[in-house]
Amino acid sequence: MKAVGARLPRYDGVGHVTGRTRFVDDVRIPGTLWAKALRSPHPHAGIKRLDTSKAEKHPGVHAVITHKDVPRNVYGHLEALGVPADEPLLADDDVRYKGQPIAVVAAEDEATALEAVELIEVEFEEREPVFDIRKAYDADAKPFHQWGPAFPHFGPYASRRIRKGDVDDAFERADVIVQGVYRPQAIEQLPIEPQVGLSVPEPDGRLTIYSCTQAMYFSMGVVAAHLEWPLNKLKFVGGTVGGGFGGKVDTATETITALLALKANRPVKWRWTREEEFLCSSTRAPWHMELADAVTSDGWLLGRKMITLHDAGAYTRFSSYGVTKHSFHHTGAYTIPNLRFDGYVIYTNRSPTSAMRGFGVTSVSYAVEIHMNRIAETLGIDPLELRLKNANRIGDLTANRVRLSDPSTVPVVLAAADRIGYELGAEFKQMTSEPRSGDLLPDHLLTSVARDGGAETDGRGA
Amino acid sequence: MRLTVNGIERELSTRPLDTLLNALREELGITSPKAGCQQGGCGACTVLIDGEPRRSCLTPLVAVDGATVTTVEALGEPGNLSPVQAAFYEQYGLQCGFCTPGFVLATTAMLERNANPSREQILEELVGHVCRCTGYVKIVAAVEAAARGDVSEAALEAGATGPSRREPEVLVPGSPA
Ligand code: FES
Ligand code: FES
Numbered sequence: 001m002k003a004v005g006a007r008l009p010r011y012d013g014v015g016h017v018t019g020r021t022r023f024v025d026d027v028r029i030p031g032t033l034w035a036k037a038l039r040s041p042h043p044h045a046g047i048k049r050l051d052t053s054k055a056e057k058h059p060g061v062h063a064v065i066t067h068k069d070v071p072r073n074v075y076g077h078l079e080a081l082g083v084p085a086d087e088p089l090l091a092d093d094d095v096r097y098k099g100q101p102i103a104v105v106a107a108e109d110e111a112t113a114l115e116a117v118e119l120i121e122v123e124f125e126e127r128e129p130v131f132d133i134r135k136a137y138d139a140d141a142k143p144f145h146q147w148g149p150a151f152p153h154f155g156p157y158a159s160r161r162i163r164k165g166d167v168d169d170a171f172e173r174a175d176v177i178v179q180g181v182y183r184p185q186a187i188e189q190l191p192i193e194p195q196v197g198l199s200v201p202e203p204d205g206r207l208t209i210y211s212c213t214q215a216m217y218f219s220m221g222v223v224a225a226h227l228e229w230p231l232n233k234l235k236f237v238g239g240t241v242g243g244g245f246g247g248k249v250d251t252a253t254e255t256i257t258a259l260l261a262l263k264a265n266r267p268v269k270w271r272w273t274r275e276e277e278f279l280c281s282s283t284r285a286p287w288h289m290e291l292a293d294a295v296t297s298d299g300w301l302l303g304r305k306m307i308t309l310h311d312a313g314a315y316t317r318f319s320s321y322g323v324t325k326h327s328f329h330h331t332g333a334y335t336i337p338n339l340r341f342d343g344y345v346i347y348t349n350r351s352p353t354s355a356m357r358g359f360g361v362t363s364v365s366y367a368v369e370i371h372m373n374r375i376a377e378t379l380g381i382d383p384l385e386l387r388l389k390n391a392n393r394i395g396d397l398t399a400n401r402v403r404l405s406d407p408s409t410v411p412v413v414l415a416a417a418d419r420i421g422y423e424l425g426a427e428f429k430q431m432t433s434e435p436r437s438g439d440l441l442p443d444h445l446l447t448s449v450a451r452d453g454g455a456e457t458d459g460r461g462a
Numbered sequence: 463m464r465l466t467v468n469g470i471e472r473e474l475s476t477r478p479l480d481t482l483l484n485a486l487r488e489e490l491g492i493t494s495p496k497a498g499c500q501q502g503g504c505g506a507c508t509v510l511i512d513g514e515p516r517r518s519c520l521t522p523l524v525a526v527d528g529a530t531v532t533t534v535e536a537l538g539e540p541g542n543l544s545p546v547q548a549a550f551y552e553q554y555g556l557q558c559g560f561c562t563p564g565f566v567l568a569t570t571a572m573l574e575r576n577a578n579p580s581r582e583q584i585l586e587e588l589v590g591h592v593c594r595c596t597g598y599v600k601i602v603a604a605v606e607a608a609a610r611g612d613v614s615e616a617a618l619e620a621g622a623t624g625p626s627r628r629e630p631e632v633l634v635p636g637s638p639a
Binding site: 009010013014017020022028191192243245273274 | 487491492493494496497498499500501503504506533534535537538539540543547548550551552554556557558559560561562563566592593594595620621
């Protein structure tokens with residue numbers, strides 16, 4: 001524990017202040033070509049015709065790739081975990097979001113590559129796009145994926161489900177039912193270093209890939225899968241990321257530069273513009289969350305029903321992972337004994353969404369905390385005291401039946417109250433996280449406290 | 463086009479209407495100015511032109527013919543940091559480091575002009591620089607430390623490999639030159 005509380009110099013700080021830190025864009029390999037993509041101008045359209053022949057003949061162009069050049073075009077980020085793939089590396093017979101890559105050119109410089117992109121001929125048949133998750137979830141919405149409007153791969157279920165206790169009974173016993181709908185919108189992660197990748201064909205037949213990914217070995221697996229190559233032919237150089245915040249978890253440039261580099265037999269760099277970052281890169285997802293809580297007039301949360309619609313955008317990527325994390329947190333920092341949660345991954349024609357700091361969790365925390373205030377307002381009780389009353393305590397079981405051994409709700413709420421000079425009732429000021437007893441263990445919570453010898457986990461697993 | 467870059471006079475073949483950013487990065491291989499947005503919005507491409515911070519992504523090469531250009535490579539090097547570089551290093555005014563060269567140059571130019579800036583002046587001066595990692599608190603602390611001269615010897619010498627470059631090793635004190 002030498003590091004905790006100590007001021008340790010940053011190991012990379014000297015490189016940063018002297019300009020010597022080598023980011024991907026700073027790697028200099030002689031003969032490097034520049035890549036530029038033809039991206040879909042439409043959020044949803046069929047591709048009737050695609051002709052790259054003029055671009056290929058343009059002076060200074062060394063390679064053009066389309067879906068036909070990808071040994072395995074459709075590969076999913078979570079496929080190795082058994083979650084089916086739904087996204088082509090390069091669009092095949094349709095495009096499902098504005099900015100989706102269709103063809104990519106490698107040329108002597110960026111200007112030449114852009115000229116060649118202009119020469120690619122493509123004929124679209126525009127289709128009706130859907131941008132709102134709630135509308136996409138409607139019974140009469142027109143789905144554009146084989147599975148319908150929702151990606152149905154949560155084990156045997158079409159949604160991430162949580163069932164705990166008897167939620168119908170809780171709603172019957174409730175004094176009040178408090179409802180709310182919460183819809184946080186998309187956010188661009190916006191690292192200052194845009195997406196950039198550089199692939200270099202080596203004389204021994206291997207590829208060296210300079211990558212700004214946040215997930216090196218993961219990206220390596222994705223590239224190998226698309227190329228149908230063994231991992232030992234790939235060398236990844238990474239670890240220097242000019243900001244990511246979740247936006248560099250997807251494998252954005254590596255596979256395409258690899259394919260171009262192999263086709264041109266030259267190093268190929270693809271650096272996105274800021275405009276591409278905003279228009280085409282993955283964002284934090286928009287969410288639609290509906291909550292209904294069964295509460296007693298003195299402020300106990302008896303039960304919660306919740307439906308979450310997660311906006312995957314046009315393809316799922318890590319969506320099911322985000323929704324799973326979301327589901328574990330849907331009671332917030334509070335103990336609610338009776339639960340029914342359904343989380344759906346919904347397709348829209350927005351750019352695919354992905355990780356961003358607190359993937360899946362910030363959305364539900366936002367909804368839950370606003371909902372707590374709404375409950376307090378409805379009941380006319382103090383919002384902090386409502387939180388303390390229902391706070392997680394040692395021995396409580398979470399939504400996914402993890403036994404809490406060190407919950408922090410009580411000390412955090414008390415510290416926050418103290419810092420803002422908030423007056424709490426005497427009984428609340430004394431509160432600790434100690435296991436429930438007496439007034440804090442009403443009958444309805446008996447089923448939410450771990451029993452001795454119970455089969456519950458120690459709080460580490462999920 | 464002729465430029466004096468970090469003290470060396472250069473004859474450049476980059477097209478006159480191309481950007482100074484591209485000339486520095488692609489022709490001269492000086493990679494500390496970063497292509498963050500190439501639209502003038504982030505400040506990552508900042509260099510000093512005749513001592514003033516300018517966005518190299520918006521500067522056509524022809525507009526700076528004959529000028530003197532300075533990048534962080536010329537301020538100091540590992541083992542011999544400039545006070546501003548040392549302050550950013552020591553006060554944690556950086557995380558990923560992508561915005562850092564721009565901030566360091568803008569700070570250096572500001573302190574040349576005004577050795578004792580107020581907090582408001584610092585914020586005003588750095589307003590065009592975007593950092594997505596630090597939240598700016600530590601950056602402002604670094605600028606204030608640099609202005610106060612509150613920089614440790616260890617920070618100035620951080621990154622040294624061989625013997626210190628600041629105090630050359632002396633075997634026989636006072637030995638004739
Ligand atoms: S790259 Fe010049 S201001 Fe962003
Ligand atoms: S340190 Fe990452 S953007 Fe400033």
